[in-house]
Ligand code: ATP
């Protein structure tokens with residue numbers, strides 16, 4: 404069904420300059436999707452499409468994020484560079500399409516691990532981004548050859564060099580795994596950490612089964628480098644065989660999704676979630692990090708009532724050198740109109756998604772949830788900003804708060820800092836606000 408190819412362009416001078424476009428060259432038939440008449444299902448869909456097409460028999464209960472390629476962030480470039488080590492003269496890392504000017508970015512500031520050489524001393528000649536969005540490494544080939552994709556083993560080694568500990572420590576110290584969750588990147592288990600004598604959550608992601616495997620670096624780097632009281636803590640990271648393991652604090656309450664779908668939240672509880680989430684976002688945005696997947700599934704609660712943001716798998720960095728992102732990333736019903744419209748976007752997208760999450764907390768689900776994902780995305784792109792299902796029942800302070808978040812024009816939308824000043828948040832309570840709800844949810848799960 405889909406294939407990748409390239410075409411070359413040249414101009415010939417006759418009377419006027421006229422573009423002559425060659426036939427596609429280097430045609431590769433990489434994806435072959437068919438339709439099975441018997442099961443009425445598409446077979447071998449590209450992973451990016453799986454979250455958009457609802458197939459008969461799909462038992463998926465929660466919508467999955469979609470991820471489309473884009474140029475890598477500086478942090479992604481940095482982690483790869485660091486992982487690859489000094490690059491011999493006859494080799495260089497190349498991305499195609501958009502050039503990342505390393506000369507203007509001091510890569511030493513990322514990750515806090517320090518490179519021995521200054522960026523200008525790199526033997527790297529060019530950085531551009533590849534169509535399949537995977538870092539590529541060119542050996543001593545001719546420049547015309549398409550650069551090879553990093554092999555699985557090379558990628559594994561790159562990831563291996565940024566994780567905090569060796570695989571044998573994980574196998575020795577972690578035991579009693581019980582699966583507690585599943586997402587688009589892998590599974591999450593509780594496990595007992597014998598060394599620290601505590602229960603932890605372990606997110607296990609298969610390197611071979613990712614829509615964009617380079618995003619796995621986010622899972623290692625972001626929670627490690629941006630500690631905050633409202634962000635889930637990461638203790639250790641490992642590469643175990645073909646999996647990345649992220650060992651985190653276990654949030655033993657539930658995901659906010661369980662609460663919004665099973666109980667009714669009061670104003671105080673909604674304000675408490677908003678305040679915790681906005682504090683995390685204000686911090687991340689000040690550091691140039693966009694989460695890109697804010698939704699109730701990404702908010703986790705502890706039995707003590709702590710409220711924390713998690714799941715940084717899809718985040719991106721912005722910096723003065725790359726102030727905007729472009730790719731279609733996020734979960735359809737929560738996506739900001741500018742993302743769907745394919746406009747360059749920044750941290751404002753998280754504020755829109757927070758506004759949608761507020762609707763989830765009041766109505767139990769996001770707007771257009773009974774429509775297929777593509778239809779919902781079209782409506783979010785084309786219609787006025789959505790609002791609560793029963794507006795009359797929503798307290799005015801909450802309405803006015805969300806009116807500042809769900810603004811179609813990102814320039815007019817409130818920032819995380821501005822929303823933190825909104826009077827609606829005066830009702831937020833530290834921790835305690837959730838304890839009665841957690842009991843209800845637990846009761847209904849058992
Ligand atoms: P998605 O496709 O929605 O982005 P994902 O593959 O990135 O999912 P997560 O959202 O990180 O995975 O985790 C999946 C689920 O596992 C969460 O919704 C939550 O229920 C559970 N979970 C994740 N981290 C923790 C944690 N630290 N403590 C307790 N439960 C957790």
Ligand code: MG
Pocket residue numbers: 586587588696714715716717
């Ligand atoms: Mg995720």
